[in-house]
Amino acid sequence: MTSLFDRWNSLIQLMSWRARIPGEPGRYSIILGSLKKLLRFDDHADEGVYKEIQTYLKQDLIVAYCSDAGMPGINDPGFEILRLAREVSSQITVLPGASAVLLGVVASGLPCHKFSFLGYLPNKNTSRQEALRLIAGREETTLVFEAPHRIHETLKEIYRLMPDREIALGRELTKMHETWYRGTPQEVIAALGTEDRGEMVLVISGADSKNVIHDKQAAILGDTLPEWAIRYLEAARSGGMTLREAAKPLARHFGVTASEIYRRAVENY
Numbered sequence: 001m002t003s004l005f006d007r008w009n010s011l012i013q014l015m016s017w018r019a020r021i022p023g024e025p026g027r028y029s030i031i032l033g034s035l036k037k038l039l040r041f042d043d044h045a046d047e048g049v050y051k052e053i054q055t056y057l058k059q060d061l062i063v064a065y066c067s068d069a070g071m072p073g074i075n076d077p078g079f080e081i082l083r084l085a086r087e088v089s090s091q092i093t094v095l096p097g098a099s100a101v102l103l104g105v106v107a108s109g110l111p112c113h114k115f116s117f118l119g120y121l122p123n124k125n126t127s128r129q130e131a132l133r134l135i136a137g138r139e140e141t142t143l144v145f146e147a148p149h150r151i152h153e154t155l156k157e158i159y160r161l162m163p164d165r166e167i168a169l170g171r172e173l174t175k176m177h178e179t180w181y182r183g184t185p186q187e188v189i190a191a192l193g194t195e196d197r198g199e200m201v202l203v204i205s206g207a208d209s210k211n212v213i214h215d216k217q218a219a220i221l222g223d224t225l226p227e228w229a230i231r232y233l234e235a236a237r238s239g240g241m242t243l244r245e246a247a248k249p250l251a252r253h254f255g256v257t258a259s260e261i262y263r264r265a266v267e268n269y
Helices: 008-016 027-033 047-058 078-087 100-107 125-136 148-161 185-192 207-214 227-238 243-254 258-268
Strands: 019-023 038-040 115-120 141-146 167-171 179-183 200-204
Touching (some): 038 047, 047 078, 100 167, 125 148, 148 185, 167 185, 243 258
Parallel strands (some): 115 141
Antiparallel strands (some): 167 200
């Protein structure tokens, strides 16, 4: 399982083997898949496709599950292929690839020492509103997928429920036209304008972050940063950010300068 744009050496080697390649039909899949048989495998795959894949697995052939972008198996039916493989005791190997979930959490600039991924928000308005009300009460950062034709209504609902909450909206993550919008719900709505194309990843800061915005002085009282802030800095630095870069989102949370956060962070390390 891999994204077609990651681990090219592994994929080239894979193509040299006797492989059958199910996946989402698309321009890049077809380019690589033209070397071997390409099967369409998505939520609409019929029983015949399942049986064909199972036959290949029983013949001890290599079956590679690919997608044009993103990490296969996350929020798609890829787990069904893994189940088929387990049933016939096939060896399962995952080639790490781009994941909109992890990329979204890290690139959002929001605290990511603890986060939840809830998949797509519900289609129906009442169910979606209820889901957002539950998210509003969560203490950790929450990431969801949203359909482009619903994104404006969803942002308006977030603004109604959480007007001061910091959010980040990523469009077309892991793809050529990746774009980010960050800030309060009102700021993101203004920046997005009328754009309603592409896959959307929405990252919402937790209730703890909301409290920081409302009670800045109490939250940063004294010279010691809160435990969650220290853990965020550690995670950001592990991800390759410098301490000064990681301090900027915290400075916006606390309503102080980045240099002040940097000073306190140095004292904590």
